Amino acid sequence: MDRSQDHTGQDQAPGEGEPGEGEPGSVVGAIEQAALAAILRAGTLDELDAVVVDATGKRSSLADLQRQLSERSAGSRPAWGKALQQARRTLGEAAERRRTELAAAQRAERSVAERMDLTEVLPAPLPGQLHPVTQTWEELEDIFTGMGFVVAEGPEVEDDWHNFTALNMPANHPARDGQDSFYLEMGEPESVLLRTQTSPVQIRLMESQPPPIWAVSPGRVYRRDTPDASHLAAFHQIEALVVDRGISFAHLAGTISTFTKAFFGPSVRSRLRPAYFPFTEPSAEFDISCTLCGGDGCRSCGGVGWLELGGSGMVDPAVFQAVGLDPEEWSGFAFGFGIDRCAAMRWGIPDIRLLVDNDARFLSQF
Amino acid sequence: MRTTLSWLTELAPFGVAPSDSAAVADMAATLADLGMIPESVERVGSAIEGVVVARVEEVDAIPGADRIRRVVVDAGTKVEVVCGASNFAQGDLVALAPVGAVLPGADGPLERRRMKGVTSNGMLCSPVELGLWEDRGGLLVLPAGAAEVGMPLASVPGLGPDVLFDLEIQANRPDALSVAGVARDLAARVSVAFGRAGSGSPSTAGGAAGARGVDRSTVVGRPGEALSWGDVTVSVEDASLCPRLTAQLLTGVRQRPSLPTVARRLHLCGMRPISNVVDASNYVMLELGQPTHPYDFDRLPGGGITARAARVGEQIETLDGVTRVLGVGPMPDCVIAAADGTPVGVAGVMGGASSEISPSTSRVLLEAAYFDPRSISATARRLGLRSEASARFERGCDPWGLEAAVSRFCQLLGRPDAEPGQPGSNASSPASWDQSGGTPLLDITGDVPRATRIRVRLERVEQVLGLPVERDRMATLLEPMGFSVSDLLHEPEHGQEVEPGPRRAGGGAATAPRSTVEVTVPSWRPDTSREVDVAEEVARQWGYGKISPLQRRPVQVGRLSPLQRTRRAVRRAMVGLGASEVWTPTLLAAGEHKKAGMATVVELKVANPLVAEEAVLRSSLLPGLLACMARNLSRGHDELRMFEVGHVFAPPAAGSSLPEEADVAALLLARESDGAEEAVRSWRALAHALVLTDASVEADQKAGLHPGRSASLFSAGVHVGSVGEVDPAVAEAFGLASRRLGWLQLDVGRLACVPPHTGPLLLPSRFPPAEFDLSFAVDDSVPAETVQRTLARAAGPWSAGVALFDVYRGQRVQAGSRGLAFRLRFVAPDHTLDERELADLRRSCVQAVEQEHPATLRT
Known part of the structure; x- marks a missing residue:
């Protein structure tokens, strides 16, 4: 019970015909001493609540004395009032102290009783995870969309025109030999194949929309090669295509530099060196400084300080002509590289075949 | 393409010492920057330290020994050794490894040994033992005059x-598949003169840029006509396959081992030294990029050669001992035939065994x-026979580089004992062939590519x-590589024949704009x-x-x-x-399907x-995921639990030449408690995550799935996938018999096309919700989802959800039906629903279900 509610006691002087006998101090004092002892004896918060009600509630001796106050003489009333007020305050404070003690004890007891070994929790199924190639693929998409590119996709089964001929690799072109293809038993012999590169998406883009084009095309590609530690018969590439006005080799170099720093880290350098691809001219392979040794030369980079990443170049005028674009008006560049290889580099995966082995324990690490 | 620093330096003075690692590394970096990437850079030749040149003084038999002899050599001092080789004689210069020398691949220093009572104070070495080149013929014998006695080898x-x-x-x-081509590019980059000292530039030998060098030693003919000189006849039957054929007869040829320089370079570049004749042909190919082929003239029936298309089914045994069948590919094969018609070589790919150079040639x-x-490319590919020659021919050799190649061959063969280090350089030693016999170069030239001139706008x-x-x-930049750049006198119209104009000095109204030049391309640059x-x-x-x-x-x-975005979600x-x-x-x-x-x-x-396991396109992700x-x-x-997102394939649609492709996601659930129910829960979770409009499940039979536990999935009426349990028979076929497998398959392309949810939003209400349960006995033919949909509609605008919370099958419902218990929740935006309103709602919901379905309220 809140002491403040009883605090508004009437300050009347004691009068005639007072009930009871004795001095206010000794009468109230005795009650107070008994109540204090009961408060200290209370062993639980519930007991304490009961003791407080007994000592200060409506049916308590103090309440009786309070009610008798008006019957006291005007002379004794202030003394009685003061004594009662004093007793209530003392008891209230004592109860509060005891309450704090008991609450602390109860918490301590509960803490002990409910103690758990949080390392003995049994495992529950975890969320799964994206394949490392997907994680790499999505990060590359994010970087390129951040650079203003859209993401374009195309079919995995292609015709000869989109995969080879339109890319300046007509029938019997020696460059076709380097990309041994899986052909389908469909149409004319060797007319339908599993795409050997993502470049046919470039052709489809240029056929289907007018420039400017700023797009990347990620996807699965196929080569008829026996798999080994660094090659798969089916793997993933991402290729960028830019067709716009006034695009030069210098823009190619700048774009590759921006992308490689974004993906591999700001300290990574890129370099272009002359190469040959039928669909670009000038053509370049692009390397990045070794991500392990930073370019000083180590085992990972064969001591040369550079890692070969992919191919690039200015779109060959013959490709523009194949899709009906005027190479005098439009220019552009393209570059592409392997997503699986980037994933293998990022996580230090020693054998690229692990990426398609699909071992649950291996995959759970990514 | 392999080359050595000394060979490059012979063709242009790069001034880089083999021991100068920094300069060598610089050179390698420059080569890479030119597009000729060093895959390896290796220092060679340091392993023969300690070995010296010695002259054979005495050779004596050892009593009681057949295979070894006592040899005394002069290596500055006389040294007695025991030797098992026999290819040398008194006076020959040989290589002596004295006691203490360490030979390549040896475990330790050479020790003094005693054999049959003779002390061997070292060892006379073969090229193999010295790590120089493969030659099992015995000791390394140096040409007379090639070295001084006692000098380090x-x-x-x-x-x-x-x-x-x-x-x-x-x-x-193709031009860079030669030492000269590499040296030419490199010399241009580092600004040193290209060309063998004192012999003119190889880049122009034989008529660079289409200017043919014709001299008295050449006799020229046309395709279709036989060109004869003495015993030799050369002709070209099919000039489209062989636009140019030249041949020269060398007589009185003496065969012997090649010079150490030639043998060593061939070995280092991956070719086996055989004899001066064969080696010279290979050496010329490596140095100039032009393959040549030497025939044993006396084994060419009819005396001479002709280039023609192979007859259908014609056979020839090539140098590697394999019989090849020609003329059966889509493109004609070119063969070289002897004058009597017998094929003697697969042109540009490999020579025939019958006319091979032999020791008696x-x-x-x-x-x-x-x-x-x-x-050449088609023939080599069809025969599966890639040779050093075909690799060069198929990329396009220099049609005007033939004279230079023949001339270099003769030069190499001409002076076997020439000053060492300069193969074929001036020396007065006897030649390996009779230079007064033989023939001049017999040259049949048809329609050969001419120099290309290109109009270039700066x-x-x-x-x-x-x-x-x-x-x-x-x-x-261009001219040191053999290009020439000249000004145009007048700006020509597009497509107009251009003529090289004189160099213009200074400006003037009558002269061409400075912006356009004419570039003439050397004949060895078909690219x-x-x-x-x-x-x-x-x-x-x-x-x-x-x-x-x-x-x-x-x-x-x-x-x-x-x-x-849908795929990612x-x-x-x-x-x-x-x-x-x-x-x-x-x-x-x-x-597998x-x-x-x-x-x-x-x-x-x-x-x-490539392998039988991967022979048809998948039409579903199911087989792959089950196997996985x-x-x-x-x-x-x-x-x-595993999932995959990828393309699946179906036969082409009408009017298309390519298969149909769909972007599909599939989930295979194989935990202990998984099955059709978990698959449906997964669908619900996905539908929730993707905020699909009106997601629904409709019983349907799906190939590969349990016939009683499969369904089609819809969103906004669009069929977006299927759900269920893998057919137990299928699971068993994949070795997964012991468990129930949940399956969920979604067509991502269709999901992306589902119209987005456009209904009114349910806003939070400050009034308390109310709920009641309804339990119906529903005929088994009616899906629970259908009843739920009816309830959701009947519940009206105050509905805050209808959920199935119990299914009862047993005696307390009629056979052929089951009890379905739903919890319905309501909330109004503007007041607390009272008893009367709830009673009305309850009545209309019960009524709707009982009227629309064979269902009765259970009480």
């Missing part, structure tokens, strides 16, 4: 320290030709490269035929790395398409369901599979 020219470069050459650079007919690159080159290119800079090709050459010689990168961004906003939702993403093969074994219960699938076959799951279980990984 490493100081003998050709045997000293060197650097071996293994270069990756781009497919369009004394008359050599040397052939040098220019073959059609496409024909402005265009600048645009392509993003690099300022003035006329003089272009000339400085350069257009303006943009010239731009590439400019950039290559200038250095790609010296072009300053420029940044540019498009005007458009880069973002993913709805399909791509599906992936993430599946990950959230505890599934690991896998990539299974796109190609399956034939019959049938095994997975999809017997009616039309399998799209690969015509040329089975493999993981066999490895002891359990409690798995």
Whole structure:
């Protein structure tokens, strides 16, 4: 019970015909001493609540004395009032102290009783995870969309025109030999194949929309090669295509530099060196400084300080002509590289075949 | 392409010592920057330290020994050794490894030994023992005059320290498949003169840029006519396959081992030294890039050669001992035949065994030709026979480089004991052939590519490269490589024949604009035929790395398409369901679909599979995921869920030549408690995550799935996938018999096309919700979802959800039906629902279900 509610006691002087006998101090004092002892004896918060009600509630001796106050003489009333007020305050404070003690004890007891070994929790199924190639693929998409590119996709089964001929690799072109293809038993012999590169998406883009084009095309590609530690018969590439006005080799170099720093880290350098691809001219392979040794030369980079990443170049005028674009008006560049290889580099995966082995324990690490 | 530093230096004075690692590394970096990537750079020749040159003084038999002899050599001092070889005689210069020397591959220093009572104070060495080259013929015998007695073997020219470069050459650079080609590019870059000292520039020998060098030693004929000289007849029957054929007869040829320099370089570059004749042909090919072929003239029936198309089914045994069948490919094969018609070689690919050079050959007919690159490529590919020669011919050799090659061959053969280190250089030793006999070069030339002249706009080159290119800079970069850059007198119209104009000095109204030049391409550069090709050459010689990168961004906003965003959302939702993403093969074994219960699938076959396990295109992700799951279980990984997102294929639609492709996501659930129910829960979780409109499940039979536990999935009326449990028979076929497998498959392309949810939003209400339960006995023919949909409609605008919370099957409902208990929740936005309103709602919901379905309220 809140002491403040009883605090508004009437300050009347004691009068005639007072009930009871004795001095206010000794009468109230005795009650107070008994109540204090009961408060200290209370062993639980519930007991304490009961003791407080007994000592200060409506049916308590103090309440009786309070009610008798008006019957006291005007002379004794202030003394009685003061004594009662004093007793209530003392008891209230004592109860509060005891309450704090008991609450602390109860918490301590509960803490002990409910103690758990949080390392003995049994495992529950975890969320799964994206394949490392997907994680790499999505990060590359994010970087390129951040650079203003859209993401374009195309079919995995292609015709000869989109995969080879339109890319300046007509029938019997020696460059076709380097990309041994899986052909389908469909149409004319060797007319339908599993795409050997993502470049046919470039052709489809240029056929289907007018420039400017700023797009990347990620996807699965196929080569008829026996798999080994660094090659798969089916793997993933991402290729960028830019067709716009006034695009030069210098823009190619700048774009590759921006992308490689974004993906591999700001300290990574890129370099272009002359190469040959039928669909670009000038053509370049692009390397990045070794991500392990930073370019000083180590085992990972064969001591040369550079890692070969992919191919690039200015779109060959013959490709523009194949899709009906005027190479005098439009220019552009393209570059592409392997997503699986980037994933293998990022996580230090020693054998690229692990990426398609699909071992649950291996995959759970990514 | 392998080459050595000493060989390069012989063709241009690079001034780099093999021991100077920094300069060698610089050279390697420059080669890489020119597009000739060193795959390895190796220092060679330091292993023969300690070995000295010695002259054989005495050779004596050892009593009681057949295979060894006592030899005394002079190596400055007399040294007695025991030797098992027999290919030397008194006076020969040999290599002595004295006691204490360490030979390549030896365990320790050479020790003094005693054999049959004779002390051997060292060892006379063979080229193999010295790590020089493969030659099992006995000791290394140096040509007389090649070295001084007592000098270290490493100081003998050709045997000293060197650097071996293994270069990756781009497919369009046949000229760089030669030491001369590499040296030419490198010399241009580092500004040193290209050309063998004192012999003129090899780049122009034989008529560079189409200017044919004709001299008295050449006799010229035309295709179709036989060109004869003495016993020799040369002709070309099919000039489209062989536009140019030359041959020269050398008589009185003496065969002997090649010079140490030649043998060593051949060995280092991956070819086995055989004899001076064969080695000279190989050496010329490596040095100049022009393959030649030496025939034993006396084994050519009829005396001479002709180039013609192979007859259908014609057979020839090539040098490697394999019988080849020709004339059966889609393109004609070119053969070289003897005068009587017998084929004696697969032109440009490999010579025939019948006319091979043998130790007894004394008359050599040397052939040098220019073959059609496409024909050589097709023949080599069809025969599966890639030779050093075919690799060069199919990329396009220099049609005007034949004379230089023949001349170099003769030079190499001419002076076997020439001053060491300079193969074929001036020396007064006897030649290996009779230079007064034989024939001149017999040359049949048909329609051979001429020099290409290209009109080049400087402005265009600048645009392509993003690099300022003035006329003089272009000339400085290109001309050292054999190009020539000249001004045009007048700007020609497009397509007009251009003539080289005189160089213009100074400006003037009558002269051509400075902006256009004419570039003449050397005949060994078939890769350069257009303006943009010239731009590439400019950039290559200038250095790609010296072009300053420029940044540019498009005007458009880069973002993913709805399909791509949907695919990502599906992936993430599946990950959230505890599934690991896998990539299974796109190609399956034939019959794999049938095994997975999809017997009616039309399998799209690969015509040329690599392995039988990957021979048809998948039409579903089910077989791949089942196989993947089975493999993981066999490895002891359990409690798995896996998913894959990828393309599946179906036969072409009408009017299309390509298969139908769909972007599909599939989830296979294989935890202990998984099955059809978990699959449906997964669908609900996905539908929730993707905020699909009106997601629904409709019983349906799906190939590969349990016939009683499969359904089609819809959103906004669009069929987006299927759900259920894998057919137990299918699971068993994949070795997964012991468990129920949940399956969920979604067509991501269709999901992306589902119209987005557009209904009114339910706003939070500050009034309390109310709920009641309704339990119906519903006929088994009515899906629970249908009843639920009826309730949801009947519940009206105050509905805050209808959920099935119990299903009862048993005696307290009629047979053929089951009890379905739903909890309905309501809330109004503007007041607390009272008893009367709730009673009305209850009544209308019960009424709707009982009226629309064979269902009764259970009480």
